[in-house]
Structure formats: C-alpha cells, structure tokens
Amino acid sequence: MNRRLWLSVGAFIALLVCALSVYLYFKAIPYPAEIDHGPSPEAQANPYLAAEHFLRKQSLTVSHANSLDILPTLEPHQRSLLLLGDRSNMSPRQVDQVLNWTRAGGRLLFVAEALWDEKTGQSNDLLLDRVQLHQSLSKDLKEPPPDPVDDPYPKLTKLYLENEEAPAYVGFDTAFHLDDPKNLAQAWANSGKATHMMQLTHGLGSITVVTDADLWKTPAIDQYDNAWLLWYLTADTAVTLLFNTDHDSLLTLLWRYFPQALVALIALIVFGFWHVGVRNGPLLEPATKARRQLQEHLRASADFMLRHNGQHSLLQALQQDILRRVRHRHPGFEQLGVAEQWLVLARLTGQPTRAISQAMSPRPKQRLPSAEFSRQVAHLQTLRNAL
Incomplete structure (x- = not known):
C-alpha cells in the first residue's frame, strides 16, 4: 500500500510539471534585449578613438604616435600633426623641429597648455611662446560691450566661414582665452566673451592653436559641430595624432588605491626574510658553570x-x-x-x-x-x- 501511494504521488508531480511546462511554452514571449557592457578596452585606452574612426570615414589616413620621435619620418606636404597630449617636457630643440616641419608645408595643431605671465614675459609653454600667442583666463577679461544682436548660444564657440550665412558651433572650454598681441592670426573662433581658436601661417604651412581638445574626445565629439571642425582643420591631408596612451603600472595603481595593504605586504615580506635569513655568525655556546681560574x-x-x-x-x-x-x-x-x-x-x-x-x-x-x-x-x- 505504501509503495502504491508513493508511485501515485510521483506520477501526479510529473504530470503537474508537464502541464506547467506546456503552459509556459505557449505563454512565454521571446524578445530581444541589448546589454551595455560599457566602452571597449580599446576605447578606454584611446580617448580619441571615435575621432580617428570619424576621420577615416571621411577617407583620411589616420595614425597615432606616442612621441615626437616619428617627426623625421613624416612628410610635411599634405600632412596634419595634432599635438593633443601633454607637452610639459618638450625641449627647445623639439620646438625647433616641429616649427621647421611646419614651415616646410605641414599643418600643425596644438593645445595651449600654460597661462601668460606678465611679470616674466613668458609662459611655461615653449611652443605657444614661439608662435607669440598668449593664453589667459576668461574671467580676467573685461566685460564686452552689449551686443545689439542677441546671441542665442553665448557659451558656444562660433566659427564664421566665407559664403556661409550661419556659423559653425563648437564646444570649446570657455574658461580660457587666446590673445594675439602681434596681430599674426588670419582666422579665429570666439564664444560670447573669449577667443578659443586661432590660425596663422608659418612658412609654407599653417598653425592652429586651441584652448582645449576635449571637444574631440569620445564623450563630446558627436555634439554640436565638433566632429565637423576636426575634419575642416585636417581636410585633404594625412593625419597623425600625437598623444601618450601609456597607462599607470599595476604597482602605481595599487599604491594609489590600496596604500595600506601594500605597506602591510612589504612589511610582511621584510619580516619573512628577516625570520628565515642566515645569521652573521655561529651561535655562542652557553657559558660553562665551572669556576674560572x-x-x-x-x-x-x-x-x-x-x-x-x-x-x-x-x-x-x-x-x-x-x-x-x-x-x-x-x-x-x-x-x-x-x-x-x-x-x-x-x-x-x-x-x-x-x-x-x-x-x-x-x-x-x-x-x-x-x-x-x-x-x-x-x-x-x-x-x-x-x-
């Protein structure tokens, strides 16, 4: 009797599971879903990856370099060199090399990195000083006279082109301003209060100075006319983007985020070596208990x-x-x-x-x-x- 009862319970459970499976089969509706895993490792390592892809879609040849060592291999004619990385260690000799390369017909674009110091008559940016442009903070400028035409986008930089009725709008950082005390620039782009891009000729080539290049990084390049401006400045040339993509080592990251754990690990290793280390000499035998003579x-x-x-x-x-x-x-x-x-x-x-x-x-x-x-x-x- 017991056995029949267990068989009946088992059969009932199996029947119930089958009925539930059939019900779910007819009621379940499949649907597609996208899971965002964030940017790829390549995009995380290269902030200008989207800019490179955009320029390649415009049929431009794009390459990337980490240092100015590649400069002697670059043909200046129909070549754009974009200095987008840190230049604090740039030597006077390298400045001469870059300007000579530009004078031979290259297009140079770089980011102004330092503010002009009136007391010393220079900034900490050797290349910016050589082209005789000055950078200052926009907040230090005098308020401009009221514009009779109401500007709908005072915080956007406007670039006016010949034969174009409306300007191009780009998203430069408006905290900085470029000044041209020698009136050398042939073109510029302004926001409501400051200037953020200047262009001037240099021999057979040209130089473009901007206050920042964040508008061409992945989060911002698709906003306003940022991507168009990059194409406009490099049109009909091969493009070389120069910035350093080297990242901090594992030891640097550990020291930055886990200094206490790293110090404890080093102390543990030192204590271990001290514990198992070889002594400087043999152990002294205990003194004899006999009386001395x-x-x-x-x-x-x-x-x-x-x-x-x-x-x-x-x-x-x-x-x-x-x-x-x-x-x-x-x-x-x-x-x-x-x-x-x-x-x-x-x-x-x-x-x-x-x-x-x-x-x-x-x-x-x-x-x-x-x-x-x-x-x-x-x-x-x-x-x-x-x-």
Whole structure:
C-alpha cells in the first residue's frame, strides 16, 4: 500500500510539471534585449578613438604616435600633426623641429597648455611662446560691450566661414582665452566673451592653436559641430595624432588605491626574510658553570685596568712597587740622589744602570705601541722579581 501511494504521488508531480511546462511554452514571449557592457578596452585606452574612426570615414589616413620621435619620418606636404597630449617636457630643440616641419608645408595643431605671465614675459609653454600667442583666463577679461544682436548660444564657440550665412558651433572650454598681441592670426573662433581658436601661417604651412581638445574626445565629439571642425582643420591631408596612451603600472595603481595593504605586504615580506635569513655568525655556546681560574681573573682585571686607566698608570704602579721594595731592603734609599738610587738598584738586582735608567725614568703619557709596552712591563717585572 505504501509503495502504491508513493508511485501515485510521483506520477501526479510529473504530470503537474508537464502541464506547467506546456503552459509556459505557449505563454512565454521571446524578445530581444541589448546589454551595455560599457566602452571597449580599446576605447578606454584611446580617448580619441571615435575621432580617428570619424576621420577615416571621411577617407583620411589616420595614425597615432606616442612621441615626437616619428617627426623625421613624416612628410610635411599634405600632412596634419595634432599635438593633443601633454607637452610639459618638450625641449627647445623639439620646438625647433616641429616649427621647421611646419614651415616646410605641414599643418600643425596644438593645445595651449600654460597661462601668460606678465611679470616674466613668458609662459611655461615653449611652443605657444614661439608662435607669440598668449593664453589667459576668461574671467580676467573685461566685460564686452552689449551686443545689439542677441546671441542665442553665448557659451558656444562660433566659427564664421566665407559664403556661409550661419556659423559653425563648437564646444570649446570657455574658461580660457587666446590673445594675439602681434596681430599674426588670419582666422579665429570666439564664444560670447573669449577667443578659443586661432590660425596663422608659418612658412609654407599653417598653425592652429586651441584652448582645449576635449571637444574631440569620445564623450563630446558627436555634439554640436565638433566632429565637423576636426575634419575642416585636417581636410585633404594625412593625419597623425600625437598623444601618450601609456597607462599607470599595476604597482602605481595599487599604491594609489590600496596604500595600506601594500605597506602591510612589504612589511610582511621584510619580516619573512628577516625570520628565515642566515645569521652573521655561529651561535655562542652557553657559558660553562665551572669556576674560572685565578689566572683568568687576573688577566681580566689587568685588561680592565688597561682599558680604563691606560698604559701610564700600569707602568707607574710597577715603578712604585719596585721603589717600595728597594726602600725595604736599603734604608735611607729615598734620601739618595737619582744617580745613587740607580746604582743601588743595579747592585741589588744585578742589572746594568743603563737598563735601570730606561725602566725607572718617567714615561710620557702618549700611548706606546703594543710591543714597546710589553717590553717595558717585562723589564720592570724582572727588576721587581730580583728584589
């Protein structure tokens, strides 16, 4: 009976699952869905990737470089060089190379990177100073007179072209302003208050200076006429974009975002090496519990006195001991002259007076060589033992 009950329950569950599956099959409606995984690694590594694709669609040849080392390989004729990366390390020699390349017929576009300093008469941008243009902050400019024609887009930069009724609108950063104190520019583009692009001829080529290039990066290039302006400035040329796409190393990123963990790891590694490291010498054996001999104590006492009192005190102590002994054997010794004392010592010890004179004469306090000190001690001990 039990077995039949379990079989019935199993059959009922199987039937219920089949019925539910059929119901879901007829009721479920498939539909397409797009999952946005964000920008590709290539787009993340290259902020101007969309600009490169756009220019290629306009039938232009586009290449990318990380440094000015490629400049000697670029033919200036019908070539545009866009310096879009950091130029803070640009040397005067490189500035000369770029301007000579432009003078030979190349089109140069670069971003102004530093503000003009009135006190020093220069900026930190060597290339900008060489083309004699100045960059300042728009907020430092005087307010322009009121425009009789109402500007509907005062924060957009307008570029007017010949034979065109309406200007092109581009999205430069309006925080910066370009100034042309020598009136060298042949074309420019302004927002409601400041100038953000200037063009001037240079030999057979041309130079375009802009306040920023963010309008040609991936998030902004499809806004306003930003993409059109890039094509307009590079039309009918091969384009080389120069900017550095090198990224921070893993160690740099770890130090930036996890400094505490990195310090703890380094400390753990140092402690591990210290723990397993080889010692500088063999381990000292434990001192024996047996009593030391009298000779060892005497040697230790002598070493202690030599270190703390010096050689002079030891030699003087021996000399005083010799004089004490000779006074005991020869009454009235201290009343004799020095020469007579040495004669008495020679008679009592059997040593020549010259040797006694050398041993008993006062010693200078400067340190003696080890051999000389040992010789003096041995000589004095011989005299003392003979008394």
